[in-house]
Amino acid sequence: MSAIENVSRRRFIAGGVVATGALVLGVRYYPKLSSRDKLPHDTNADHATLHPSVYLGIDPDGTVWIVASRSEMGTTSRTTLPLVVADELDADWKRVRIEQAIGDKRYGDQNTDGSHSIRSYYDAMRDAGATARFMLIQAAAQEWGVPAAECETDLHVVVHRSTNRKAGYGELTKAAAKLPVPKTEELKLKPKSAWRYIGKGEVSCDLEGLVTGKAIYGMDSRANGMVYASVERPPVLGGKVKSYDDREALKVAGVRQIVPIDPFQAAPGFQPLGGIAVIADNTWAAFQGRKKLNISWDNGVNESYNSDQYKTELRETSHSPCKVVRNIGDTDAVFAKAGEKVHEADYYVPLLAHAAMEPLVALAEFKDGKATLWAPTQNPQAAQDIVSKELGIPKEDVICNVTLLGGGFGRKSKPDYVAEAAVLSKKTGRPVKAVWTREDDIKFDYYNAVASMYMKAALGPHGKPTAWLQRSVFPPIPSIFDVNAVYGDPGHLQQGWTDIPYDLPNLRVENGPAKAHVRIGWLRSVANIYHAFAIQCFTDELARAAGRDPLDYLLDLIGTPRTIDFTGVQYPNYGASMAAYPWETGRLRHVTEMVAEKSAWGKRKHGKGTGVGIAAHRSFLTYVATVVEVEVNDQGEVRIPRVDTVLDAGLVVNPEATRAQFEGAAVFGTSVVRSGEITATKGAINQSNFQDYPVARITEVPYQTNVHIVESNAPPAGVGEPGVPPFVAALCNAIFAATGKRVRDLPISKLGLS
């Protein structure tokens, strides 16, 4: 019935699994499925007449079904990956129908995180399209009695030019479906010159739905008999309910019942946090009932956590030798001799919350021993896993439907909120939509780690570092799975830290221990935010100390084009092979030179209170350099008139969507710099909504962000995240240029620029 084979033979698997644990396995079903029972949820592609891949099916009317197995949260990957299939198939985009996959391991890894959808699935998508095109050509050749080699495809048709024959894809499906699925080695991919869509792009297939309100997000999901839940969770991580009184809550009109949820068993992972749920007839009633709950908490050990004190502890740790994660030469020997020509600085970035516009929400229905979920999730298979554990049912009995996401930024790859809804459905015997308030969303996040970085350099001729030491200290992401994890793991130390790209004779990179007291998780760009901030701003400091132009100095440190040698360093390279994705300083240099040219660096006049800053950084395998221009008035108000950013992400499938990602990254970075800060007092998060966790508004963001894409034939790399880190550093460097005030602690709202 079905043959299983690994459809991921190529480059992207060569380096092993990616950081998120991706293993690209696909199942090829052929011939068409005859038993619906085999699958938890089948697609139109599965049932199409010609179905050579899990991602693709073609019907006799010419409709091409393409399965989007990744989640759509605004990056347009739901459109861009099918576009690759359509290109290789030579399909008419207007006849393509995109279907959203449920969570199902037959699609391989679905965790839409780490900016790797295109990178990891580009080859698989091309294979899917090429396989179908091969079979359609074979079918036409057989019918016409001509060699397949003489046939080719044009838009949605197979043609035999010498006899002037032509057959549409739809009419060929039945004959093609009788043919064997070709081996990958038999496939001939289209040459670049014949690409229809790759490199040109297409707008989101959801665009009209997004502007008409018809698009369905997790928040908009409905099921028959559905009730609504709002949960009061322990204010401190690991806290428990001591006692509660629900009498007043039950008097609220529309409140149906009160349901306790068990606290998690350490470590938290993706388990629900526990607490008391109010079940009601509508969202508002659930919110109101919750306000009337009277709960007494046992806060547990994390009650000792205070952000001010924690900052001091991180900084102290960073001032003593820590674990060495990369070393070149002997920095200590140089520092011992350097005397007064040593420059030191501490950098600090606080906890950051994701604050996607759609607060967390999930709808779950537990019925007859099986769970069905509708969730705005970046990671449906992780949702299946945790729900199966929480409910004690097999993973196969958990169906996770993926809705559109109202933003994700990494938060929605952690399915605690989905598990919470599932637990409540089991307890109430009804479909439950568990709606998080904005306050819940901010107070119960998996925060981007608070980080302190200590930087030290000895300066030689022309102010060039003869030795460079950098220490970062932050509570690591693995702490959500192991409460004793205190050191950064290679997957996060690689993010702009162990891979400092400078040509330095003596370098030591260290990481110090920090215990987590809140849930730490990945947020757009993750550790690259604080690492790039420290390195790129410290570089600017050194340039100024040497009286040199920051651009010239940065290029001097990047040095001549070379491939970084990571011998002896744990460097996962974002899960990609070093052979396919080497760390090439020449590409970083190129984007830096190009952004200088595009921004007319050094050629524009900057008056009082204005200035420009530059930074360059590689993350998620993409090289980016950014120049930010600021104006700071006498009141200390910062305006950002212009941003230029140049990216080299290898082959870019969808340039328009890529530009949008980098425009958005500048806005996301603006929020980080202006106001991004989460703090805790006695273990409880102080912020609650946009009044105390402000995110950038139209009046505060760059007026114009110009995005320039380097033409490249290198394999595709990430575009969702790489724009943020260099923007943050470049903005802070621009503020120094404009004001003479060095930003070492974020956010700048505490700096006092007036």
Add this chain to the structure above:
Amino acid sequence: MVQLKVNGAEQSFNGEPEMPLLWYLRDILGLTGSKFGCGVGLCGACTVHVNGQATRSCVTLMRDTAGKEVTTIEGLEKNGLHPVQKAWMQINVPQCGYCQVGQIMQAAAFLNTKKKPTDHEIDDAMSGNICRCGTYQRIRAAIKAAAEEMA
């Protein structure tokens, strides 16, 4: 009992008069185009028109809607797309799109009062609407395009 018009149709509401309009629209009428973002009028995702004025439905109580005409994205344009929606598509504004309904409703009401807005006026009018994906420069461009279309 609260009687109001939603997208031209008469409605009567018998529930809690303190319920915000947003939850009435979403949970009771099933009009889910208007979004929940903050619940306190800080983000603009829930923006609808009440008697033609851009209004945060998450902080507008049902009892205050009596006799009013409410327009949501579902009723913004009876035939096809509103010029603002067309401009949003033409400029390819949305990323995740969650805030965009609120942005569009805000922009549509604004352009009814302002024919040729300056950048400053646009920013001022739109400063209550948050977009976390960061589509602001396209929002500004789309409003200008829509203003020309509507002129």
